[in-house]
Amino acid sequence: MTINITPASTRLTGDDRVVDKGTIATEAGANYGFYFDQAVCNGCKACQIACKDKHDLPIGVNWRRVVEYSGGSWQTSGTTLRHNVFSYYTSISCNHCEDAVCMRVCPTTAMSRRDDGTVWVDDNKCVGCRYCEWACPYGAPQFNAETGHMSKCDLCYDYRETGQDPACVEACPTRALDWGPIDLLREAYGHEDGTAPLPDPAITKPRLVIAPHKDAQPWHTNAGTIANPKEI
Numbered sequence: 001m002t003i004n005i006t007p008a009s010t011r012l013t014g015d016d017r018v019v020d021k022g023t024i025a026t027e028a029g030a031n032y033g034f035y036f037d038q039a040v041c042n043g044c045k046a047c048q049i050a051c052k053d054k055h056d057l058p059i060g061v062n063w064r065r066v067v068e069y070s071g072g073s074w075q076t077s078g079t080t081l082r083h084n085v086f087s088y089y090t091s092i093s094c095n096h097c098e099d100a101v102c103m104r105v106c107p108t109t110a111m112s113r114r115d116d117g118t119v120w121v122d123d124n125k126c127v128g129c130r131y132c133e134w135a136c137p138y139g140a141p142q143f144n145a146e147t148g149h150m151s152k153c154d155l156c157y158d159y160r161e162t163g164q165d166p167a168c169v170e171a172c173p174t175r176a177l178d179w180g181p182i183d184l185l186r187e188a189y190g191h192e193d194g195t196a197p198l199p200d201p202a203i204t205k206p207r208l209v210i211a212p213h214k215d216a217q218p219w220h221t222n223a224g225t226i227a228n229p230k231e232i
Contacts, residue, residue: 032118033185035188035209037175037178038089038090038176038195044174048091049171050171061151063093063140063152065092066092067092069224069226070227073085086217087227100204101137110123111141111150117182117207133150137203138199138206196218198219
């Protein structure tokens with residue numbers, strides 16, 4: 001099964017992006033989120049590396065991860081071979097969800113929401129209990145053993161304060177990532193937010209928009225498996 005979507009050729013690029021370079025983008029009430037074009041992601045992990053480098057993250061802590069999902073098989077029909085083999089990549093980080101379970105389970109309110117809608121970790125309150133890690137279906141909060149605190153994507157708040165794109169968005173060579181107020185992202189790119197291997201989006205209502213790969217599977221499928229579990 002595949003998902004019918006607007007062709008990737010209609011996506012916004014360059015100067016037509018939702019948030020222009022040079023714009024101060026930490027406004028209250030903006031409710032920022034991510035857009036991901038699954039159709040053009042080649043799994044290079046430039047976004048993951050840029051994030052890790054920018055935030056100086058230790059080994060084992062990855063605020064953004066690139067997951068390869070694949071499946072299908074070959075079938076023989078007489079002298080003919082047919083197949084339904086597929087493979088595609090998904091770049092995922094914190095989705096700054098509308099119903100953020102990490103905030104609900106945090107016993108110290110260390111997981112909190114900025115006025116611009118992004119979820120962040122207050123190190124002064126975090127006790128490293130890891131409840132948020134266990135609750136998040138996306139695996140976004142991650143324990144940093146060097147600090148003893150939880151850590152996660154903050155959508156590069158410091159970069160946005162000076163009008164820059166988040167590190168992952170800036171680094172992507174195929175422009176598969178974009179960001180901005182989630183209402184504008186949905187208006188520009190659509191409302192898809194749950195392809196496999198991601199969880200049911202109804203759980204947390206992620207501020208995420210996906211332009212699915214042509215072979216993308218629905219979130220509830222078991223048609224494939226994660227091909228690179230040791231990398232994530």
